[in-house]
Amino acid sequence: MAKRSAAVMLITPAVILAVCSGIIAGASYIPVQKIKAAADLVFSANAGHEQINEIKYTEKEVESQLDNGSKIIYPSFGAQYATIKIDSIDLEAPVYFGSTDELLKLGVCQYLGSVFIGEKGNVVLDAHCNTFFLNLGDVKVGDIIVLTTSYGEFTYKMKESTIFKETNNELIAPTADDRLTLYTCYGNLLGPTEDRLAVICELVEKKFYD
Amino acid sequence: MKHLEKYIPNLLLTIILVFALIGVEGITFAKNQLMRSQPYIETVEKNDVALKSMNAIEKYFKDSENYSGIPADVYMSAITEEDIKRMIDMKINNAFDYINGSASKYDEMQFDFTKLEKSLSDYFAEFAEKNNVEIDDAYNQQLKKTIDTAESEISNFTDVYMLKMIEKTGAFSKLNKLYGFVNPLIYISAGLTAMFIIIIIIISRKNFLYWISSALLCSSAIALILCLYFKLSGYLDKLVIRNDYIYSAVTGMLNGTINKYIVLQTGIFAFGIILMAIYIIICKKTSSIDKNSN
Numbered sequence: 001m002a003k004r005s006a007a008v009m010l011i012t013p014a015v016i017l018a019v020c021s022g023i024i025a026g027a028s029y030i031p032v033q034k035i036k037a038a039a040d041l042v043f044s045a046n047a048g049h050e051q052i053n054e055i056k057y058t059e060k061e062v063e064s065q066l067d068n069g070s071k072i073i074y075p076s077f078g079a080q081y082a083t084i085k086i087d088s089i090d091l092e093a094p095v096y097f098g099s100t101d102e103l104l105k106l107g108v109c110q111y112l113g114s115v116f117i118g119e120k121g122n123v124v125l126d127a128h129c130n131t132f133f134l135n136l137g138d139v140k141v142g143d144i145i146v147l148t149t150s151y152g153e154f155t156y157k158m159k160e161s162t163i164f165k166e167t168n169n170e171l172i173a174p175t176a177d178d179r180l181t182l183y184t185c186y187g188n189l190l191g192p193t194e195d196r197l198a199v200i201c202e203l204v205e206k207k208f209y210d
Numbered sequence: 211m212k213h214l215e216k217y218i219p220n221l222l223l224t225i226i227l228v229f230a231l232i233g234v235e236g237i238t239f240a241k242n243q244l245m246r247s248q249p250y251i252e253t254v255e256k257n258d259v260a261l262k263s264m265n266a267i268e269k270y271f272k273d274s275e276n277y278s279g280i281p282a283d284v285y286m287s288a289i290t291e292e293d294i295k296r297m298i299d300m301k302i303n304n305a306f307d308y309i310n311g312s313a314s315k316y317d318e319m320q321f322d323f324t325k326l327e328k329s330l331s332d333y334f335a336e337f338a339e340k341n342n343v344e345i346d347d348a349y350n351q352q353l354k355k356t357i358d359t360a361e362s363e364i365s366n367f368t369d370v371y372m373l374k375m376i377e378k379t380g381a382f383s384k385l386n387k388l389y390g391f392v393n394p395l396i397y398i399s400a401g402l403t404a405m406f407i408i409i410i411i412i413i414s415r416k417n418f419l420y421w422i423s424s425a426l427l428c429s430s431a432i433a434l435i436l437c438l439y440f441k442l443s444g445y446l447d448k449l450v451i452r453n454d455y456i457y458s459a460v461t462g463m464l465n466g467t468i469n470k471y472i473v474l475q476t477g478i479f480a481f482g483i484i485l486m487a488i489y490i491i492i493c494k495k496t497s498s499i500d501k502n503s504n
């Protein structure tokens with residue numbers, strides 16, 4: 001009898017715990033399922049916080065063939081895949097795939113919504129007005145711009161320049177013709193500006209390496 | 211049979227008491243830990259959030275040098291870490307003043323940016339003189355725009371708990387309405403807890419310590435299991451927000467809250483064990499007295 005009492009005494013808190021846990025689990029199942037998707041999204045970082053702070057640029061490139069049979073090597077995000085040369089303003093700078101604050105410090109950047117150098121359409125490159133594109137406004141009609149990649153060399157001629165608002169995406173949109181659009185911030189005074197300077201160039205020569 | 215007559219009602223009452231205890235502990239803890247500005251401000255201090263925010267502000271202005279032409283020093287010479295800390299604290303206090311009804315509406319922040327305005331004005335004037343720029347309407351407009359942008363950006367970097375975003379969802383006004391119910395809820399749940407304890411004492415005069423300690427052990431065990439799951443799995447550390455100052459503030463607050471709740475529940479668990487031990491000692495003494503008298 002005493003042993004049975006002792007056994008009941010020991011088991012009872014476990015029974016209470018099991019019953020209460022069961023009730024809580026049952027009652028909270030639907031609310032938890034509703035919140036879970038959102039919570040998992042907010043707390044879904046795979047790496048530790050230290051790694052999240054570093055942007056790791058992959059080095060994998062992808063070789064492919066265009067419709068005309070020419071070989072193109074697609075760069076990975078953050079990779080330097082070309083150089084730009086404009087003799088008239090004494091500019092020679094690396095071109096990176098992607099346009100982030102970190103990459104803009106390193107060189108001229110390719111706008112991600114534009115085609116790759118060598119593909120048909122509008123190649124859009126940007127850089128800061130106080131660094132690599134400091135003298136972009138001095139490029140004149142007829143000046144030559146050369147983009148050199150590991151798979152070819154592409155020559156453009158300056159056609160026109162224009163000032164536009166940063167909210168106007170017309171000049172950086174895809175085009176049917178082959179062109180190069182270089183753009184940067186525009187303003188005579190200090191501080192942030194909504195104006196952009198675009199230098200639009202037409203393609204004059206495509207030379208893919210064998 | 212007699213034992214069963216008392217056992218089942220006590221068991222049911224204890225189960226209900228567990229929920230009453232979870233309720234009163236949870237609401238009281240939430241009121242003291244989550245519905246006041248002080249714990250949030252302490253987290254900011256403990257995790258050097260003001261310094262991290264300052265570093266982020268400096269990086270922003272250094273990055274913007276390339277397109278604004280204004281050196282970061284022009285901005286950074288006009289603000290200190292103490293200023294940033296005060297801005298952060300001000301935002302937190304303003305938010306909770308609105309939630310708890312001390313303020314009738316939510317004012318994000320009113321901070322005195324006179325030093326910053328002077329620093330920028332002086333730099334603009336220097337630039338204008340060097341480059342023969344005319345001081346006209348365009349000049350004044352650009353200066354005002356630069357000052358407004360700087361103040362807005364600094365304000366964003368001091369919003370370490372993303373209060374602006376939360377306020378836009380309408381959460382503050384909802385919390386403001388709910389805040390009035392917190393105290394009544396505490397009184398009701400405390401009253402229910404006391405009532406169930408009294409009923410258990412009345413029904414089971416000899417064994418009430420056992421049932422009450424069981425309730426304390428079970429309520430704290432449930433809370434501890436949940437808290438330890440979050441703590442040991444590192445779930446909260448997987449916050450996707452990359453900004454160091456926000457990450458430190460938010461995860462610091464979440465982890466700090468869980469740690470404090472673990473401490474509270476461990477204390478309650480220990481109290482439950484003590485009561486159970488007292489009950490066992492009393493039982494043994496009673497049974498040995500009965501044996502001796504027999």
